[in-house]
Amino acid sequence: MNKVSVIIAAYNVEEYIDDCIKSILMQSYKDIEIIIIDDCSTDTTKEKLSKYTSEKIKIIFSDENSGPGGARNKGLDDATGDYIFFIDSDDILHPDAIRDMLQVSLKSKCDIFAASYFKFSSILNVGFSHKINFSDISKIDKIDFILKRGFAPWGMLIKSNILHGVRFPVHMVGEDVVFTPLLLDRANSMLYSAEKIVGYRFLRSGSVSEGVTKHNKSMLDALNILRSYRNISKEYLAFISFYIFRHIYSSSIKYHDFELLNNKNSEINNKYINLNLNYRDKLSYKMKVEFFLIRKHLIYKNNIFLFLYSLFYKFITILRRNG
Structure with missing residues (x-):
């Protein structure tokens, strides 16, 4: 089987981290390692993470805060999977997402397979009731990718071998603006589907909507x-x-x-x-x-x-x- 490394950078997400981790643990595809990097949280995120004992989960506690980019880099350095999947620590993933995305990736031999997402509010109890249907898959280039998804690094399955030498900048906001274009420039083939496989949480306190x-x-x-x-x-x-x-x-x-x-x-x-x-x-x-x-x-x-x-x-x- 092909191992998938799911990388989660966490910082002060005590209200949401459990939802994210549970959605990964519930994946129908089982050859998964979950790498969670706590970036010096000052709330109870560390305590919540310490309660997880699954062999699938590896928790890294950073010595210093380096931002989401630095945290993700630590995850990449520790990852042993054939594929990489990023997800934000306050989001959730469809239970069949990794299984179905991997099937498409292996069959097509693409370097990156990206899908879509839906937004949900923190006050709603949201789950996935639909079955994934990748019937609209299309080949895209790096310009198409940015037009469809922007610079978000999450919600796509990435062959780990194209990530050698590609890392996030640290200590900066908008680290994905550097990482994603460099990653796309490495890929020889990319696929995209508008199927919604990620639940993207919005309007939570602490998100960047000011400054x-x-x-x-x-x-x-x-x-x-x-x-x-x-x-x-x-x-x-x-x-x-x-x-x-x-x-x-x-x-x-x-x-x-x-x-x-x-x-x-x-x-x-x-x-x-x-x-x-x-x-x-x-x-x-x-x-x-x-x-x-x-x-x-x-x-x-x-x-x-x-x-x-x-x-x-x-x-x-x-x-x-x-x-």
């Missing part, structure tokens, strides 16, 4: 790190740059925090003015409009384009709410 400027600056730091890798093509880096800028603009508007987008702020307006894109055919009409307005704002430093982007963002938001 928008700090978070967005971390994304710019991640972009700087990616720019230092010489083996990344200019076209790929240009697309990643656009995707990061798109997030910065939309989150700034959503949370009314325009510090980074201020015309006097050279950190964004001068450093990244040469934003090019050779993947326009893959973009939706909405994203093409976003690209046009963002690029114009960066080049001309005229807030009329920021105002137009804000109107467009609000218009799209209203359309989504109304179905």
Whole structure:
């Protein structure tokens, strides 16, 4: 059998960690090792983890806090599986997810097989009542992957041999913005299904929904790190740059925090003015409009384009709410 290493980075998740671990222990596929890294939690997460005695579980207690990236790196260094699966410590996994994803991965010999998720609130008692049906599997490239899933490293089955030399940056927010593009650049073949196999918990206390400027600056730091890798093509880096800028603009508007987008702020307006894109055919009409307005704002430093982007963002938001 092919062993799957499930890696869980945990920090101050005393309310949710049990749900996550139980969803992994209940997997129908049994050749699994569960590596949980406690990143110096200050609540009762450590005590909860210490109660687990299953031979499938290995718990690592970090000596110092290094963020989700550093914690996941420790898990990768200890993993012995043929495949790697990341899941966040407050999320849950369909009981047949690993079994069914592995079947597809082995049959297709793909390096990465990614699936989708649904959101649920902490106040709801949520489980999985449906059977997994991977009938919509499609081959994708790294641009398709980012367009469908962003930079999230969880919810995908990864061949461990393509992870050699690929690690998360430590002590930073948005560590997946560096890790995932580097990982995708290593993969020779990728598959995607819109089937929802992960329950993604939202609106919990402690999640990143404040400190928008700090978070967005971390994304710019991640972009700087990616720019230092010489083996990344200019076209790929240009697309990643656009995707990061798109997030910065939309989150700034959503949370009314325009510090980074201020015309006097050279950190964004001068450093990244040469934003090019050779993947326009893959973009939706909405994203093409976003690209046009963002690029114009960066080049001309005229807030009329920021105002137009804000109107467009609000218009799209209203359309989504109304179905």
